[in-house]
Amino acid sequence: MIGFDFAGKTVLIVGGSSGIGNGTAHKFRNAGADVHVWGTRPTAANYADEEGSDLEGLHYACMNVSDFDAVDAYEAPFAKLDVLVLCQGTVRYRRAEFERQGWDEVMDVNVNSVMHISQKFKNNLADTKGSIIIVSSISGFRANIGNPAYAASKAAAVSLCKTLGAAWASDGIRVNGIAPGLVATKLTRVTTDNDRRREGAIARIPAGRLGTPDDMAGPILFLASPAASYVNGQTLMVDGGLALA
Ligand SMILES: NC(=O)c1ccc[n+]([C@@H]2O[C@H](COP(=O)([O-])OP(=O)(O)OC[C@H]3O[C@@H](n4cnc5c(N)ncnc54)[C@H](OP(=O)(O)O)[C@@H]3O)[C@@H](O)[C@H]2O)c1
Numbered sequence: 534m535i536g537f538d539f540a541g542k543t544v545l546i547v548g549g550s551s552g553i554g555n556g557t558a559h560k561f562r563n564a565g566a567d568v569h570v571w572g573t574r575p576t577a578a579n580y581a582d583e584e585g586s587d588l589e590g591l592h593y594a595c596m597n598v599s600d601f602d603a604v605d606a607y608e609a610p611f612a613k614l615d616v617l618v619l620c621q622g623t624v625r626y627r628r629a630e631f632e633r634q635g636w637d638e639v640m641d642v643n644v645n646s647v648m649h650i651s652q653k654f655k656n657n658l659a660d661t662k663g664s665i666i667i668v669s670s671i672s673g674f675r676a677n678i679g680n681p682a683y684a685a686s687k688a689a690a691v692s693l694c695k696t697l698g699a700a701w702a703s704d705g706i707r708v709n710g711i712a713p714g715l716v717a718t719k720l721t722r723v724t725t726d727n728d729r730r731r732e733g734a735i736a737r738i739p740a741g742r743l744g745t746p747d748d749m750a751g752p753i754l755f756l757a758s759p760a761a762s763y764v765n766g767q768t769l770m771v772d773g774g775l776a777l778a
């Protein structure tokens with residue numbers, strides 16, 4: 534167990550209702566933080582039967598991050614914010630991202646909302662000298678043949694990390710990110726629930742296994758912690774070496 538201490542800290546995880554964000558939410562909670570998560574379903578109870586969604590002990594709010602006016606109007610139930618994790622993500626299969634609607638939907642969730650939510654909480658984070666963690670993807674560093682919007686949105690997320698990191702450093706805010714490899718979540722079921730595709734993917738991962746939400750959470754806590762106090766604008770690949778292969 535990595536011994537990070539977030540006692541007394543308030544953390545908001547956008548996309549904390551599921552998968553990597555949910556695993557990260559529990560890691561922050563176990564490290565003492567008060568953790569708020571956003572997801573798309575009306576209440577926490579709506580996730581009761583969903584694998585990879587454990588809302589126990591977390592403060593849940595429903596927010597469609599593509600509704601930028603709703604994000605703007607959001608009145609936070611917390612008095613201060615120390616860490617903002619932007620872990621929302623979506624993808625469209627069957628070449629839908631080559632069409633305008635699919636392209637726009639993915640860009641809105643994966644990059645436009647990342648910018649707008651960062652801006653929304655900038656002053657809160659300046660007050661606490663807090664930090665932002667943006668979850669992008671190794672897809673942001675290479676071609677992703679059937680998913681042009683996913684890849685472009687993740688490249689933009691990597692870029693935002695750098696520019697916001699530089700722009701807001703003088704406000705005391707650090708902006709960093711992780712680029713996951715392949716983790717079995719509801720986003721990747723199309724690959725990870727298919728034996729042939731999953732085994733094919735694992736064969737390309739030097740670590741010889743898929744990543745887990747817990748594997749992603751450790752680097753996120755590190756980047757948000759004082760151990761990373763002089764790290765800014767960086768995206769850390771957390772992929773079992775996949776990008777090396
Ligand atoms: N899994 C991987 O292999 C992998 C690899 C590289 C990068 N990533 C990135 O990791 C992040 C987390 O993904 P995941 O794999 O953990 O998938 P996931 O389990 O599907 O989680 C995605 C999260 O984003 C939320 N979300 C999606 N659209 C939203 C919207 N319009 N408004 C608000 N929230 C929205 C989902 O809310 P609901 O729970 O309500 O659906 C969920 O909390 C994403 O940015 C993804 O691109 C994942």
